[in-house]
Amino acid sequence: MSNVTLNVNGSMHTLDIDPSTPLLYILRNDLGLQGPRFGCGLGQCGLCTVIINGVATRSCITPVSTVKSEVTTLEGIAKGGKLHPLQQAWIDEQVPQCGFCQNGQIMTAKALLDKNPNPTDAQIREGMNRTLCRCMTYYRIQAAIKRAANAIAAAPPSQEVAEKEVVA
Amino acid sequence: MTPFTKVPKQVEEVLGNLNGTTSRRNLLKSAGMLVVSFTAAGTGPLTQEAKAQAAASAAGPYPDPDFRQLDSWIVIHQDGTATFYVGKTDCGQGTGTGFRQLMSDELDIAYDKTSCIMGSTDNTVDQGGSGGSTAMERDAWPMRRAAAEARRVLLEMGSSRLGVPVDQLTVSAGVITVKADPSKRVTYGELVGGKRFNVTLTGNNVNAVTGVAQVKPVQEHKFTGQSPQRYDIPAKVDGSLKWAVDVKLPGMVHARNVKPPVAGAKLISLDESSVRNLPGFIKVVNKGNYVAVVCEREEQAINAARQLKANWEKPATSPFPSSENLFKYMRDAAPTSSSNPIVVGNPEAAMAGAAKVIEADYDIPFQGHTAISPAHAMADPSNGQMTIYSNDMKSYGMRTGVAAFLGMPREKVRVVWMEGPQGFGRTAADDAGCEAAYLAKEIGRPVRVQWMRNEETAWDTKAPAFAVKMRGGLDAAGNLVALDYNALAADYNHVGYNEPDTVLIAQLQGIRRARPAAGSAATPSEMYAIPHRRMTSQVVSLPMVWETPLRTGNLRDPNGPQSTFASESFIDELAAAAKADPLEFRMKLLTASTTDDTGFKRARSIAVVKAASEAYGWDKRPSPKPRDAGDILTGRGFAYAFRGQTIAAEIAEVEVNRKTGHVWVKRLVCAHDCGLMVNPEALRHTVECAMLHSVSRALHEEVQFDTEKVTSVDWNSHPTLTHSDVPARIDVVLVNGDPNPKRPDLPPYGAGETACKPMLAAVANAIYDATGVRLRRVPFRDARVLAALQTARV
Numbered sequence: 001m002s003n004v005t006l007n008v009n010g011s012m013h014t015l016d017i018d019p020s021t022p023l024l025y026i027l028r029n030d031l032g033l034q035g036p037r038f039g040c041g042l043g044q045c046g047l048c049t050v051i052i053n054g055v056a057t058r059s060c061i062t063p064v065s066t067v068k069s070e071v072t073t074l075e076g077i078a079k080g081g082k083l084h085p086l087q088q089a090w091i092d093e094q095v096p097q098c099g100f101c102q103n104g105q106i107m108t109a110k111a112l113l114d115k116n117p118n119p120t121d122a123q124i125r126e127g128m129n130r131t132l133c134r135c136m137t138y139y140r141i142q143a144a145i146k147r148a149a150n151a152i153a154a155a156p157p158s159q160e161v162a163e164k165e166v167v168a
Numbered sequence: 169m170t171p172f173t174k175v176p177k178q179v180e181e182v183l184g185n186l187n188g189t190t191s192r193r194n195l196l197k198s199a200g201m202l203v204v205s206f207t208a209a210g211t212g213p214l215t216q217e218a219k220a221q222a223a224a225s226a227a228g229p230y231p232d233p234d235f236r237q238l239d240s241w242i243v244i245h246q247d248g249t250a251t252f253y254v255g256k257t258d259c260g261q262g263t264g265t266g267f268r269q270l271m272s273d274e275l276d277i278a279y280d281k282t283s284c285i286m287g288s289t290d291n292t293v294d295q296g297g298s299g300g301s302t303a304m305e306r307d308a309w310p311m312r313r314a315a316a317e318a319r320r321v322l323l324e325m326g327s328s329r330l331g332v333p334v335d336q337l338t339v340s341a342g343v344i345t346v347k348a349d350p351s352k353r354v355t356y357g358e359l360v361g362g363k364r365f366n367v368t369l370t371g372n373n374v375n376a377v378t379g380v381a382q383v384k385p386v387q388e389h390k391f392t393g394q395s396p397q398r399y400d401i402p403a404k405v406d407g408s409l410k411w412a413v414d415v416k417l418p419g420m421v422h423a424r425n426v427k428p429p430v431a432g433a434k435l436i437s438l439d440e441s442s443v444r445n446l447p448g449f450i451k452v453v454n455k456g457n458y459v460a461v462v463c464e465r466e467e468q469a470i471n472a473a474r475q476l477k478a479n480w481e482k483p484a485t486s487p488f489p490s491s492e493n494l495f496k497y498m499r500d501a502a503p504t505s506s507s508n509p510i511v512v513g514n515p516e517a518a519m520a521g522a523a524k525v526i527e528a529d530y531d532i533p534f535q536g537h538t539a540i541s542p543a544h545a546m547a548d549p550s551n552g553q554m555t556i557y558s559n560d561m562k563s564y565g566m567r568t569g570v571a572a573f574l575g576m577p578r579e580k581v582r583v584v585w586m587e588g589p590q591g592f593g594r595t596a597a598d599d600a601g602c603e604a605a606y607l608a609k610e611i612g613r614p615v616r617v618q619w620m621r622n623e624e625t626a627w628d629t630k631a632p633a634f635a636v637k638m639r640g641g642l643d644a645a646g647n648l649v650a651l652d653y654n655a656l657a658a659d660y661n662h663v664g665y666n667e668p669d670t671v672l673i674a675q676l677q678g679i680r681r682a683r684p685a686a687g688s689a690a691t692p693s694e695m696y697a698i699p700h701r702r703m704t705s706q707v708v709s710l711p712m713v714w715e716t717p718l719r720t721g722n723l724r725d726p727n728g729p730q731s732t733f734a735s736e737s738f739i740d741e742l743a744a745a746a747k748a749d750p751l752e753f754r755m756k757l758l759t760a761s762t763t764d765d766t767g768f769k770r771a772r773s774i775a776v777v778k779a780a781s782e783a784y785g786w787d788k789r790p791s792p793k794p795r796d797a798g799d800i801l802t803g804r805g806f807a808y809a810f811r812g813q814t815i816a817a818e819i820a821e822v823e824v825n826r827k828t829g830h831v832w833v834k835r836l837v838c839a840h841d842c843g844l845m846v847n848p849e850a851l852r853h854t855v856e857c858a859m860l861h862s863v864s865r866a867l868h869e870e871v872q873f874d875t876e877k878v879t880s881v882d883w884n885s886h887p888t889l890t891h892s893d894v895p896a897r898i899d900v901v902l903v904n905g906d907p908n909p910k911r912p913d914l915p916p917y918g919a920g921e922t923a924c925k926p927m928l929a930a931v932a933n934a935i936y937d938a939t940g941v942r943l944r945r946v947p948f949r950d951a952r953v954l955a956a957l958q959t960a961r962v
Binding site: 001018021022025028029032033034035037038039040041042044045047073074075078083087090091094095096097098099100101102103106121124125126128129130131132133134135136137138139140141142 | 259260398400401405406409410411447465466538588620621850857863864882894
């Protein structure tokens with residue numbers, strides 16, 4: 001056991017924990033988060049996905065000792081009481097059936113759009129390919145990602161506008 | 169009354185958050201005084217429910233909610249909102265939203281002033297939970313009748329309050345108004361908010377429950393037929409929903425199972441010292457071949473279960489043939505049971521007189537549920553009762569099963585249903601609930617158990633493998649005159665619903681029922697008029713019957729996809745032999761008779777087939793089409809089937825890569841008739857996903873095993889459909905093919921499963937159309953398709 005400090009959704013947490021513990025169990029059982037979920041424990045399905053350093057990361061196979069940057073979970077992507085455009089698109093497209101995998105879908109899609117705000121159909125398929133859904137909601141997930149990309153392009157968050165202005 | 173008759177606070181919060189309402193328990197507690205005054209007004213001194221509760225409280229804290237009490241179904245709050253309590257669970261198709269639409273219409277209340285609580289055995293009447301796509305078809309009827317009765321009772325109360333006869337009142341959105349003087353009005357909340365109705369309903373069983381009032385003609389429904397967004401979705405995308413996996417209780421511990429390393433292995437000894445000193449270790453629990461390790465923390469339990477040293481003895485003989493040899497084994501085995509063949513006309517004579525006879529064998533392997541989350545449950549054993557927090561789709565069955573398994577009175581056991589991964593029958597035969605309860609009783613603390621991925625994929629319940637022989641005779645004009653269907657299903661000892669002698673923990677502990685379930689094989693479900701036919705279905709058994717990972721259970725439209733893969737592929741083969749367009753060939757079989765059933769299934773089948781053909785833009789020609797020149801071969805395939813009274817006609821368009829054998833299902837069309845459409849958009853999505861579920865079964869899914877164990881243990885060894893497989897276009901056409909489509913009593917039929925049924929055949933037929941190669945063995949993985957193309961020199 002040792003002290004581990006984690007920044008999760010902007011809040012700092014210090015825990016006395018076995019440092020080899022996969023991040024997933026700490027997020028769920030110590031910090032009470034419900035977005036990331038166990039699906040396989042093998043990094044194959046994506047249910048446990050969180051974002052670290054802009055990368056969609058499978059928290060079920062990520063030892064907590066390796067986490068050095070802020071961890072963003074599904075609970076942390078809405079800003080100022082407003083859902084992230086992906087979450088809103090998920091509602092508008094009525095994407096979920098059971099919904100159990102949708103944390104992985106939304107977080108993987110967010111990392112994808114953060115890197116590539118206007119992905120092609122092929123890039124969406126490739127970027128989402130290892131994120132599984134057994135209700136087979138894929139068709140609407142892909143539609144929702146395109147909807148969210150359009151929404152972000154139409155009303156970019158202020159920070160991104162500022163960055164573009166600097167570039168220009 | 170013990171404190172455990174209350175739903176724990178955190179679950180109250182779950183229910184409250186999800187439904188935007190106060191809980192029933194709080195309501196009834198706070199309404200205590202009001203009940204007395206209301207009772208004094210003349211509805212009887214002691215209701216049946218109160219009597220039942222008084223009798224049951226001696227046995228335990230969780231008496232069955234009385235389905236004959238209106239208060240068990242509907243609570244009106246003081247603010248004029250209503251909560252509906254229904255004995256159903258949702259496997260992800262949004263049935264709760266549909267119940268709210270139908271009940272709001274019958275009650276005459278605004279949809280957005282209502283909420284719905286489902287499936288917790290001490291709070292909602294026993295409607296069996298989910299299964300068989302019965303939500304709208306069967307179980308919404310008593311809900312509708314209860315809501316209609318509540319409206320009638322409220323109108324009578326309004327009549328007394330306003331001093332005006334009922335026939336001079338009107339009601340809309342929960343407000344009763346005097347027709348002649350709209351300033352005179354009273355709301356539902358003012359009449360009964362926070363109080364009991366104390367109205368007794370009639371009916372011998374929950375399905376027959378009714379009051380005096382009649383339900384409305386469907387034309388008078390406002391919300392039914394609209395598509396309000398599903399109420400459960402926002403909390404599923406913002407992370408706020410508490411699922412069954414999220415339940416936390418003070419003092420809880422974590423358990424993981426240790427499964428036999430090979431099927432049929434017998435536990436000889438356990439070396440507890442191999443884990444005793446691991447951090448958080450609490451106990452190894454063992455009875456027979458059931459082994460679990462309990463630790464303080466989840467990751468500790470996972471680690472300890474992996475490290476526990478156990479000595480297992482392999483069985484003397486192989487528990488099953490390998491998956492490579494399965495179909496030969498099945499064909500050689502003596503069936504354990506046969507249904508009486510369904511015979512029409514004289515099939516042998518007709519076959520003998522046919523101008524052309526063809527036959528073919530079709531093989532469908534075991535396919536798993538492989539739910540996206542492994543089985544899980546939390547059980548709380550405090551104060552001599554047992555509460556199980558579970559996503560079991562048949563929570564009522566689990567309660568009965570757990571009570572019997574533990575030898576506890578039912579009244580001391582309850583199941584609190586919470587959301588989980590897709591049901592599709594796996595959670596009707598849930599294993600984790602019994603395990604959690606057993607472990608909680610052993611440990612004396614709340615226990616959360618969850619299976620690991622390799623356990624779930626290897627040991628979940630399976631859809632049975634099928635080996636089907638088809639034979640058909642055509643006359644000289646290419647008409648189908650005789651058809652013979654003969655199915656073998658490896659379905660002996662089919663697992664039931666949370667039965668205390670068939671759940672896996674019971675099997676591993678050595679419990680055996682005297683007569684294993686016979687199992688079944690399905691027959692085709694179409695309305696073709698074929699003058700001579702025979703349909704035979706037989707069950708075979710693998711060597712190992714108990715404690716086997718190849719135990720069969722219900723998987724979404726149980727046996728339908730297997731049976732229909734054979735029958736609808738073969739109809740295509742017959743059409744090709746007759747050089748006929750495969751859709752036209754079927755239409756001829758549908759229109760060859762005009763006799764119909766009471767649900768007009770033939771007429772509706774014809775309407776659905778036409779609708780699919782039009783939506784796709786089907787051009788008439790025989791299959792296969794002239795082969796494309798390049799590496800990508802394209803084709804289209806059709807298949808149709810019904811399930812109960814719901815009918816689906818499906819068209820798949822495929823691209824087959826001649827060089828790799830890879831199949832992409834590029835476009836899908838489904839025309840679908842399930843009678844009354846309660847929420848068309850939710851229905852459309854359910855149909856889309858049901859089709860893709862079967863595309864996954866067609867292209868990817870097969871449980872593989874050697875002669876000792878299942879070797880499909882994760883998403884690499886039991887692959888599933890992925891984002892890359894998704895069609896470029898899906899069209900769902902919702903059809904109302906009733907001969908009298910506007911009839912006021914148009915019934916809703918089940919919609920969760922039918923669209924699964926024809927798709928395996930539609931994909932095979934499309935591959936044939938593209939390549940001229942007939943695939944008769946599922947799944948159509950690249951290597952299998954490539955081998956078939958190479959054999960045929962495509």
